[in-house]
Amino acid sequence: MDNLESHRHYQIVEKAIRFINKNFNKQPTLLDIAASVHMSEHHLQRVFSQWAGISPKRFLQFITKQAALDALQRTNSLLEASHTIGLSGSGRLHDLLVTCEGMTPGELKTGGEGVLIQYGICLTPFGEAVLGWTLRGICYLQFIKDRQKTVIDELYRQWPNASLTLNTAEAAKKANNIFSPSLEGGKIHLLLKGTNFQIKVWEALINTHSSQQLSYSQVSQLIGSPKASRAVGSALANNSIAYLIPCHRVIKHNGDMGNYRWGLERKTAMLAWEQALLE
Incomplete structure (x- = not known):
């Protein structure tokens, strides 16, 4: 399809x-x-x-609360057994191989000066999105909730000194690779723009897989900052690369879905869609 x-x-x-x-x-x-x-x-x-x-x-x-609680318990058991949450084996069969690198302090300071960013509006299994990328990897993926212009304006705001070029055809190809991976999974590289703490949180989530859901406190334990649950929530809220940095996998400790900047229904759909892929 x-x-x-x-x-x-x-x-x-x-x-x-x-x-x-x-x-x-x-x-x-x-x-x-x-x-x-x-x-x-x-x-x-x-x-x-x-x-x-x-x-x-x-x-x-x-998408029931009990299913969410069961997923949290499985993750908790894993955390008790190991400090490393990334797993190999059948659980990752449908997962993309996502790697990443953070921007240097100098690059952050210049607001992307000298960086060429291509972007486009694309269709995904979870609605329309704006996708942006550089020669070093994908730097932006946000779903459109209301207006396309709002999401595009946000891309320009985040990269005020970069050179941005519209390339809708290539955006469609990249979206197809992201959301329609082969059974062996695709290979995607990300260019992350954030603080050291934010990147630490995002990298931890990148190393999770589709059968996992985590609470905010579990993520804070995972990065070695057990009292930083609130800061973890802030890092998730500042994520500009949806789905590939899977902040949709973080839910409340009581099984409630919690917040999601691109809509609760989309978050719920993503979690169920990932579980369905594993079946």
Whole structure:
């Protein structure tokens, strides 16, 4: 399924998740959910299965609070066993191989002077996004919540002295590589723009994989700063490379999804989509 079709299906899935979250206490049936997106049960079943690879019923099991608590417990067991959270093996079968480097203090000080950034609007399985990259790697990936211009303006604000060029065709190719990796996974390099602490948090998340969800305190333990949960939250809020720096995998210790700068429905969809890939 190409990103255009996946994008269309995601819009339906997003509406369904919004309805489920709003009516969770009423335990809506598949018929109720289908009606909320103006579809038959059969049609919704087909869209979910094409988008996520699993049935709506199975998908819904992934987004329950109990599923989140179970994922946190698995991660906690791993943290108790090892200080290193990155794993090899079948759990990483569908994961991208993401590597990264931080900008130097000098580069940060000049606001990207001398850096050539290409960018474009692209379709993804989680909606429209603006993707930006340099010769050294991807430096920007933000989903569009309201207006394209707002997200593009933010790219220019973050890199005030860089030379920016629109390249929509290449953005589409890169998005396809990111969101439609082969079974062996793709290889992506990131150029990170942040403080040392922020980069430390982002690198820790890059080394997680799709079967993991972490609480803020677990991330702070992971980076060796057990009392820095609030600072971890701030680092996540300043992440400008969505999905590839998987801050969507960080949830509250009680199983609630918590905040996400690109929308709670998108965060929920990402977590369930990743779990579905593992199946």
